[in-house]
Amino acid sequence: MESNIKRSFYLRDGLKVAKDLLGKTLVRVKDGKRYAFKIVETEAYLGPNDKGAHTYGGKPTARTKPIFDEGGITYIYLIYGMYYCLNIVANEVNIPHCVLIRAVEPLDEESLVYCKANRPIKSKKVQDLTNGPGKLCKALEIDKFLNEIDVTKEGALYIEEGETPKEIVTDKRINIDYAEEYKDKEWRFYIKDNPFVSVLKK
DNA sequence: ATTCGGATTCTCT
DNA sequence: GAGAATCCGAATA
Numbered sequence: 001m002e003s004n005i006k007r008s009f010y011l012r013d014g015l016k017v018a019k020d021l022l023g024k025t026l027v028r029v030k031d032g033k034r035y036a037f038k039i040v041e042t043e044a045y046l047g048p049n050d051k052g053a054h055t056y057g058g059k060p061t062a063r064t065k066p067i068f069d070e071g072g073i074t075y076i077y078l079i080y081g082m083y084y085c086l087n088i089v090a091n092e093v094n095i096p097h098c099v100l101i102r103a104v105e106p107l108d109e110e111s112l113v114y115c116k117a118n119r120p121i122k123s124k125k126v127q128d129l130t131n132g133p134g135k136l137c138k139a140l141e142i143d144k145f146l147n148e149i150d151v152t153k154e155g156a157l158y159i160e161e162g163e164t165p166k167e168i169v170t171d172k173r174i175n176i177d178y179a180e181e182y183k184d185k186e187w188r189f190y191i192k193d194n195p196f197v198s199v200l201k202k
Numbered sequence: 203a204t205t206c207g208g209a210t211t212c213t214c215t
Numbered sequence: 216g217a218g219a220a221t222c223c224g225a226a227t228a
Contacts, residue, residue, distance in 0.1 A: 077219095
């Protein structure tokens, strides 16, 4: 499709990319089927200065090297030994910015059913399927095999244009208490009044 | 309604 | 060998 977001979108400051990704469409292709999700919540991680980022200090490691690559690819990692988290790499080569996708919203019935199949839950609330980084990865079958995928091209995982959100809320990031002065940075963005946002402002 | 701890494995020191 | 960008169920009040 021509509606894929082009490379230049990602080659900018991580904060701008995080904010502008809201409302965009995350597409997951599995077994020839296409599932679509709206991105409703993101966080920016701006290495090398950000103490909350994996890239703090600015030296690539075996795990973090995708972040040092050119923007527009995925960075997927395992957290707490149990859950994967999906990030989109931003900015130019050797500028380690990335954007954590914290929550998405299924855009049609088929996508919703797909989530339920991958992630059975007791809750009746549909938003419990994808309102958190670990949850959405499970619901979309995202694991380390989708690491370093180019999201500007059609494939198993990519991003297309979507609707521009009416109102965006800026907030502090979640669960990075160790990041000292950086933990209070308002580098988290979400779409106001969207029920799929993981944690609301206190 | 809110707090608490266990699960589980990869990565870096 | 510690600890992590999380989630969920159980216990408490």
